[in-house]
Amino acid sequence: MRFDIPLPDDTARLEALAHLDGLVKPVGSLGRVEELAAWLAAAHGSMPPRPLDDVRVVVFAGDHGVSDPAGPHGAVSAYPREVTASMVRVFLAGTSGVTVLARQVGARVRVLDIAVDGELADVPAEVTAHKIRRGSGSIDVTDALAPGEAERALAAGMAVADAEIDAGADLLIPGDMGIGNSTVAATLVAAVLGLPAEDVVGTGTGVNEAGRARKVAAVRAALARTADRASDPLSTFTALGSACAAATAGFVLRAAERRTPVLLDGVFSCAAALVCAELAPEAPRWWLAGHRSTEPSQAFALKALGLTPLLDLGLRLGEGSGAVQAVPLLRSAQAVISEMGLLADLA
Incomplete structure (x- = not known):
């Protein structure tokens, strides 16, 4: 490719x-x-x-099997998986963190169900138009995606970028929503950069030390499970990522192809971008890092991408919420x- x-x-x-x-x-x-x-x-x-008049945030939502508290490594998040589907409705209502913050800078927010496991039959059809699957596999014991799904998700993200750019976007921001996102992001960063699990895992949604230990164990198991397999970006998304991570990568990749600036957000979008850069090494020239996350894996990803965050506010919400707060700096x-x-x- x-x-x-x-x-x-x-x-x-x-x-x-x-x-x-x-x-x-x-x-x-x-x-x-x-x-x-x-x-x-x-x-x-x-x-x-x-001028950066038309700023657009696209939140890629999806669930991850590794977040199941009944899994072999227990709960890796402080919140249940059902929150992902509930948050999609919060985005649509305009009362999520990123939608509130985006309004302050006049940015538009769009949420897409890429791999939400919960029921979303009541949401507008355009929210689920690019859905790849219901939840991604638990990466500590199985692949995240079935063969061909990473390619479909990448293409979906590229199509979304095309639509936003064709509609006049001056600046794109990838957002994320999914319980277990920081565990998947840490695994992707560790796999690409050859880092041990304990170096890349943070507290995510605010887990205690026991929760962080469970996350480390899950990431370590995922890396060990795939240690002897051939690695390329799409197989990395298939084995250790998720549909929404691959869609995020397609989104920022197409923006680079179409000369459209991107403000990366927190750990999840940076992890997806890191894998994306393996596909297209010149793409990071079109990206800026909106803010520094508290997650250690983001720091490793940003160093590898050669990006220095614009803001350092101790944020760990995700959703695109940190990047939108950097928009006034770019406008200045x-x-x-x-x-x-x-x-x-x-x-």
Whole structure:
């Protein structure tokens, strides 16, 4: 599977940097804001970069078998699996964390049932239009997906990105919802980077030390189960990921193909992006990290992707909630390079 990822416009980036040095301020005095302004210019291929008026969040929802408290390693989350389906309805009602925060920056939020195990017969048809399966397999004892499902999920995520970009998106944010997400994310990061389970597992939804020990055991078992198998990105999603992780990867991959900036969110979207980068090594040039999660596996993923988070607020909610809070920073960078005066124009 091959992807044609264009490079950001280096000419626009250099023009932006030169323009920034000539603004009414000491050279480099706006620090990372200037870096972001130049990054946006390169992504847009224009100087100045366009305003980020149309920001779109897509929340990929799904359940994971590893979250079943009756499984061999017990509960890995502080919440039951039924919460995933309930949260889909909360997103639709506009009262979830990310929908509240998105309203503050004028971003649109869309939720999709990719692999929710609970019953969602009462939700709009467009929510379930890309559903791959009901729940993913428990990765500590079996593969997450059946043959061919990773490819279908990747394609679904790409189709969703196409729809959002065709509708005018200036910036895309992948969100996530699923009990057990942080366990799956930790496993993906450990598998790609060859890390031990105890280094990548955090507290997720807020489990205590006993809960974290159960998570470590589940991740360790998943890695051991697949240790002798050939590895490629799609087989990694099949064996150790989930349908919503593969869909997230397709979403951020298509954005890169179509020259659309992406703000990654927390540990789940970063883990999916890390696997995605194995498919398309140039894709991370089109991504920024919205915030630093408290989950240790995200730090490993971001280092491997070469991304430095814009915010560090101690967040671990997911949903895209951290990334949307970084949108004003990107808009500030665009405003600075577009609207500040030049030293050469001073009387």
